[in-house]
Amino acid sequence: MYVWGRLARVAATAKGRGDYRFGDESRLSFRCLPIDIDFNMHLNNARYMMLADLGRMDIFFRAGVVRAAREHGWSPMLGGVQATFVREIKLWRRFDIVSSLETWEGTQIVGRHRFVLDTGETAAMVMTTAGVYQRKARRFLEIDEVVAALGQQVTPRPPTEAERIFMASHNGLRALAKTTN
Template identity: 65%
Template sequence: MYVWGRLARMMLTAKSRGRYHMGDESRLSFRCLPTDIDSNLHLNNARYMMLADVGRIDIFYRAGLIALARKNRWAPMMGGLQAVYAREIKLWKRFEVVSTVETWEDTQVIGRHRFVLEDGRTAALVMTTAGVYDFRSRAFIKIDDLVSQLGADAKPRPPSDEERIFMNSHTGLRALAKNMK
């Protein structure tokens, strides 16, 4: 229930945060609840991914992607992620998830989700790769075309060295997974 409650809260408050434009941040506030913790009494690793999902859905919803996807039989899909944990988020502590679209290339979007403690320090960083699948053409959509259909006039910046390493690692790991029996 906690997942649906957090998603519902995000949807109900989306209008007050305004439309998402490329280069903006999605900032969502949370508290580490008893249902979020592991045996060390801090936010468990799976919960980081779930809260990153909420931040990503906030961007999709506020940018107009959810409505456009429903209209065109598209589906935003995660490709993969990498997470690093720098500091713990302890039980009952407040924190923010700051989500951004960092850049894109061809059909791949690079997103970032930073988990920020009340004192401003980063607790964790999650980098994601995602795309939008068109069920009619059975192919992923070029992100430049998608951005244009969303009414944005944005161009991607070149991926940073870290983003390029992540993208290459993701491509290699995906190929490995597809070739396993």
């Protein structure tokens, strides 16, 4: 099942997993399929990013972000990604993706996606920064505005040192990309 089939499955089953509240985790189960592998017969690096997208989409469906985005003309957008690979996910191996929204500051939200083997071991971790763009106003929203629009009252925890370094690195690389020809 390619990304669209997997996305359809996540969307169709989201309600059964209940509402997402900030601080919760999303857990999705998959199997490494022949379309997911590279010549080493394990999950290829690009597929990790696509599967992390599904973890985020599960959160977006369950938290009401997709509905709110349609109503308000918002576009959730990924800003940056950092991944580390610890163990292989071989062909036919079962694994879970455990996704969470860790914290936010201003217009940046930090997400985490752990790829967990059936043994409980972490195979990979993907950290992301993202934001919510309001097309009409041509601006990124403060995440507190998004949370309030979703009817939740949450105060984010302060970012950890590692999360601050990640956000700063993302901002620095973004600035460099904007000035490089």
